[in-house]
Amino acid sequence: MAKIKKRTMMGSHAGQTLWAVTVVAMIIGLVTGAYIYVIHDSDSDTLVIYSGRSSELVDEIIKEFERTTGIKAELKYGSTSEIAGMLLEEGRHSPADVFYAQDPGGLGAVEHMLDTLPDDLLEKSPENFRSPQGRWVGISGRARVVVYNTDVLTEVDLPDSIWDFTGAEWRGRIGWAPTNPSFQTMVTAMRSIWGEEKTENWINGIRENDPIAYPRNTPVVRAVAEGEVDVGFVNHYYLFRFLAEEGEGFSARNYHPRGGGPGTTMMISGAGILETSENRENAQQFLKFLLSKQGQEYFAENTFEYPVNEGVETHDMLKPISDIQFPNVSIEEMNDLEGTLALLRRTGVIS
Amino acid sequence: MSYLELKRKINSFPTVVWVSSITITILIAIPLIYMTIRAIGAGPETWDLVFRFRTMEIAGRTLALAITVPLLSLGISLPLAWLTTRTDLPFKRTWSVLTVLPLVIPSYIFAYVMIVALSPRGMLQQALASPFGIEQIPSIYGFFGATLSVTAVSYPYLLLPLQASLRGIDPSLEEASHSLGHGTFSTFKKVILPQLRPAIASGALLIALYSLRDFGAVSLMRYETFTFAIYNQYLTPFGGRMIAAALSMILLFIALGLMFAESATRSRAKFYVTAKGSSRKADLVALGRWRWPALAFCGSVVIIFLVLPMYVLGYWALRGISAGETVQVVWSSAVNSIQVSMITAVIVVLAALPIAILTSRFSGRLSQVVEKFTYIGFALPGIVISLSIVFFAVGTFMYQTLGLLIFGYLILFLPLAMGSIRNSLLQINPDIEEASRSLGRTANQTMRSVTIPLSKNGMISGAALVFLVTMKELQATLILSPRNFDTLATSIWHATSEAFFARAAVPALLLILLSSIPMMILLIFGHMRENYEKIGSSL
Numbered sequence: 001m002a003k004i005k006k007r008t009m010m011g012s013h014a015g016q017t018l019w020a021v022t023v024v025a026m027i028i029g030l031v032t033g034a035y036i037y038v039i040h041d042s043d044s045d046t047l048v049i050y051s052g053r054s055s056e057l058v059d060e061i062i063k064e065f066e067r068t069t070g071i072k073a074e075l076k077y078g079s080t081s082e083i084a085g086m087l088l089e090e091g092r093h094s095p096a097d098v099f100y101a102q103d104p105g106g107l108g109a110v111e112h113m114l115d116t117l118p119d120d121l122l123e124k125s126p127e128n129f130r131s132p133q134g135r136w137v138g139i140s141g142r143a144r145v146v147v148y149n150t151d152v153l154t155e156v157d158l159p160d161s162i163w164d165f166t167g168a169e170w171r172g173r174i175g176w177a178p179t180n181p182s183f184q185t186m187v188t189a190m191r192s193i194w195g196e197e198k199t200e201n202w203i204n205g206i207r208e209n210d211p212i213a214y215p216r217n218t219p220v221v222r223a224v225a226e227g228e229v230d231v232g233f234v235n236h237y238y239l240f241r242f243l244a245e246e247g248e249g250f251s252a253r254n255y256h257p258r259g260g261g262p263g264t265t266m267m268i269s270g271a272g273i274l275e276t277s278e279n280r281e282n283a284q285q286f287l288k289f290l291l292s293k294q295g296q297e298y299f300a301e302n303t304f305e306y307p308v309n310e311g312v313e314t315h316d317m318l319k320p321i322s323d324i325q326f327p328n329v330s331i332e333e334m335n336d337l338e339g340t341l342a343l344l345r346r347t348g349v350i351s
Numbered sequence: 352m353s354y355l356e357l358k359r360k361i362n363s364f365p366t367v368v369w370v371s372s373i374t375i376t377i378l379i380a381i382p383l384i385y386m387t388i389r390a391i392g393a394g395p396e397t398w399d400l401v402f403r404f405r406t407m408e409i410a411g412r413t414l415a416l417a418i419t420v421p422l423l424s425l426g427i428s429l430p431l432a433w434l435t436t437r438t439d440l441p442f443k444r445t446w447s448v449l450t451v452l453p454l455v456i457p458s459y460i461f462a463y464v465m466i467v468a469l470s471p472r473g474m475l476q477q478a479l480a481s482p483f484g485i486e487q488i489p490s491i492y493g494f495f496g497a498t499l500s501v502t503a504v505s506y507p508y509l510l511l512p513l514q515a516s517l518r519g520i521d522p523s524l525e526e527a528s529h530s531l532g533h534g535t536f537s538t539f540k541k542v543i544l545p546q547l548r549p550a551i552a553s554g555a556l557l558i559a560l561y562s563l564r565d566f567g568a569v570s571l572m573r574y575e576t577f578t579f580a581i582y583n584q585y586l587t588p589f590g591g592r593m594i595a596a597a598l599s600m601i602l603l604f605i606a607l608g609l610m611f612a613e614s615a616t617r618s619r620a621k622f623y624v625t626a627k628g629s630s631r632k633a634d635l636v637a638l639g640r641w642r643w644p645a646l647a648f649c650g651s652v653v654i655i656f657l658v659l660p661m662y663v664l665g666y667w668a669l670r671g672i673s674a675g676e677t678v679q680v681v682w683s684s685a686v687n688s689i690q691v692s693m694i695t696a697v698i699v700v701l702a703a704l705p706i707a708i709l710t711s712r713f714s715g716r717l718s719q720v721v722e723k724f725t726y727i728g729f730a731l732p733g734i735v736i737s738l739s740i741v742f743f744a745v746g747t748f749m750y751q752t753l754g755l756l757i758f759g760y761l762i763l764f765l766p767l768a769m770g771s772i773r774n775s776l777l778q779i780n781p782d783i784e785e786a787s788r789s790l791g792r793t794a795n796q797t798m799r800s801v802t803i804p805l806s807k808n809g810m811i812s813g814a815a816l817v818f819l820v821t822m823k824e825l826q827a828t829l830i831l832s833p834r835n836f837d838t839l840a841t842s843i844w845h846a847t848s849e850a851f852f853a854r855a856a857v858p859a860l861l862l863i864l865l866s867s868i869p870m871m872i873l874l875i876f877g878h879m880r881e882n883y884e885k886i887g888s889s890l
């Protein structure tokens with residue numbers, strides 16, 4: 001009896017050791033496998049780009065950059081706010097060299113982590129389209145527009161300024177995306193041009209017209225074309241995506257308010273280099289490439305955006321920059337996103 | 352339980368079970384630690400803001416969704432599970448695969464498709480407009496649309512465990528019930544349903560928790576829940592993180608409330624039979640004329656939750672291609688998706704097994720706390736979990752590796768596998784394990800030759816669940832993946848976020864098709880194994 005017991009105990013011990021060894025081996029295998037998976041072709045010259053812009057918009061031009069310069073790029077995509085959140089958590093350990101963002105708000109959130117850019121790079125972008133501290137530079141622009149349903153409206157029916165949509169005749173006909181960074185940038189422009197009080201009146205006036213709030217720009221454009229609402233406050237280029245997919249029959253078009261004002265604000269996508277980057281030369285080369293004639297033509301032709309390089313022509317489907325009454329707001333004033341958020345919270349537009 | 356009894360019970364599990372359970376439990380605390388750090392960093396102004404803001408209103412909306420969605424899912428899953436396991440319904444295997452597949456559709460895709468089809472001026476209204484002159488149909492936005500979309504992508508959390516449990520129930524009880532003069536319905540109500548209670552409770556809990564953390568559907572349906580509010584905080588660059596952490600804390604309390612509600616439904620009841628006859632499959636119920644309504648039911652579920660979205664996706668793809676859009680399938684992203692999902696399924700099941708064994712064999716308070724603890728990752732928004740992992744892993748060699756991504760998936764999906772395995776273990780009489788021990792087998796041998804083989808059904812359905820949800824996971828994949836790592840889910844997201852519908856549709860269809868293949872293999876394999884591996888005979 002005693003003998004049997006002893007054997008079982010030994011058996012038990014051996015069995016446990018076997019289990020433990022298996023588990024440990026698996027963990028080691030997993031970790032090394034994962035390590036090798038990533039490390040195998042990385043080297044220190046590889047440029048690490050965090051992109052808050054979708055790969056559908058920028059992947060091609062990044063491949064073009066790799067071909068032209070021979071520099072390898074590794075990409076991490078996400079929404080601009082996610083990437084900004086990630087960079088803030090990463091802090092000084094961030095492996096990123098470049099942050100390429102959809103809007104200045106995201107760049108502003110991590111501005112303290114960005115390096116000052118050399119003047120020759122900054123000067124490639126107009127003064128209003130770059131960081132006042134010289135820490136990021138604008139790459140391409142999107143215009144705020146009013147998108148309208150062509151079955152019920154023509155451009156003549158639309159008012160001169162975005163202010164006029166507070167009129168009672170627009171009740172139940174407006175779509176907007178108040179949590180969208182571009183919308184918030186437009187409100188910042190309003191505060192700078194109209195002042196705090198008039199902006200608050202505009203927000204309350206629109207709210208009295210029962211606008212439908214959508215989470216993003218794309219659903220607004222779709223809702224306008226389907227007649228769910230008659231007008232929407234969005235960026236210009238989503239319409240061209242729908243036209244490309246659905247053809248000319250798509251019943252929505254863009255309107256740049258003819259009287260100018262904050263309703264025609266230009267939104268900027270931009271890029272900066274992380275202070276912790278050990279690869280600044282390549283990073284600067286990347287920014288230069290995006291701002292070169294080749295890079296700017298890519299944005300004009302492929303993403304229907306407005307190039308920041310004045311020597312490059314805009315797409316012929318777009319209203320030329322010279323025909324739009326852009327408001328004159330300095331970038332410092334455009335940076336006050338905090339004040340805008342406070343206003344939007346106060347008025348209950350966002351939580 | 353006396354000290355000696357407890358000691359004996361502890362010794363009846365191999366050390367490795369204890370060690371791995373404890374390790375995994377500690378790792379799962381990572382998001383909690385992170386949230387606490389951030390919420391403390393938030394300071395009083397942030398908390399003021401949190402309480403000033405329509406927190407109660409949002410909490411009400413969140414709870415309404417977390418209660419309605421599980422109920423609706425039960426109404427769908429219970430008949431489906433019974434029909435596909437216990438009746439002579441035609442094409443059972445096909446229905447089993449098709450009804451689980453909506454789980455792989457990302458919720459934002461399903462919601463978008465629903466809006467395209469059912470919005471006030473959407474496809475349905477267009478179709479009804481000319482023959483019937485219907486100008487507008489009721490709005491889909493808000494509670495209705497959110498409930499529908501979240502249910503669509505989460506009801507399989509209930510369906511899969513229900514199917515597994517129904518297969519595991521010993522038929523002798525039903526036979527006894529029949530022999531005592533009870534009909535099919537009465538037997539179902541009095542004998543089968545009570546035995547399904549653990550599966551229903553844990554599945555419903557998963558669905559309730561998923562409703563808490565869904566972002567895609569609620570945002571598109573414009574139904575503001577906590578998760579929606581938390582994401583919006585991340586859109587705000589200043590201080591947003593702190594408010595988000597504070598809101599996540601509140602969300603966590605709601606989740607804990609739901610978990611304890613589930614615990615309260617648990618009884619000390621046993622779900623196994625004490626004296627097993629020969630274990631064999633139950634006789635199938637002949638549906639007779641009821642076959643037609645049964646088929647109609649299965650058909651409607653599949654049409655609404657699978658065919659409709661696939662139809663809209665197919666329409667997008669064809670429309671875009673005929674309008675001259677270039678659509679390329681990046682095969683590497685499909686390979687990445689499948690590879691990482693398979694590895695994750697295996698690892699998550701292996702990690703869940705020891706915890707499931709311990710928590711199903713100890714009914715004490717500590718074991719309940721440990722079990723609930725593993726659900727934390729499943730109830731919180733993906734962005735919070737992912738950033739917490741970034742916070743701890745950045746700067747280490749693990750950062751932005753596949754290993755870390757899989758670890759993220761583990762935190763997110765552990766309860767999926769655990770629930771399934773637990774349910775199958777609860778159907779095993781622990782006396783069988785005792786018997787094995789008393790016959791001289793060690794704790795290890797018992798584990799290998801008794802417990803693990805008997806929980807195979809649960810492990811398989813757990814692996815299937817984890818595989819499917821990993822295929823579509825977006826948030827953790829975006830934040831934690833290695834650089835240059837694309838999956839089908841991230842490709843779909845890149846394309847939809849910029850309104851490239853045709854380019855989104857092709858990988859989305861591919862995601863659904865590729866997910867269905869392993870599902871079919873698992874179901875067929877599970878069926879074959881069931882046929883010749885008689886559980887009783889292995890003893």
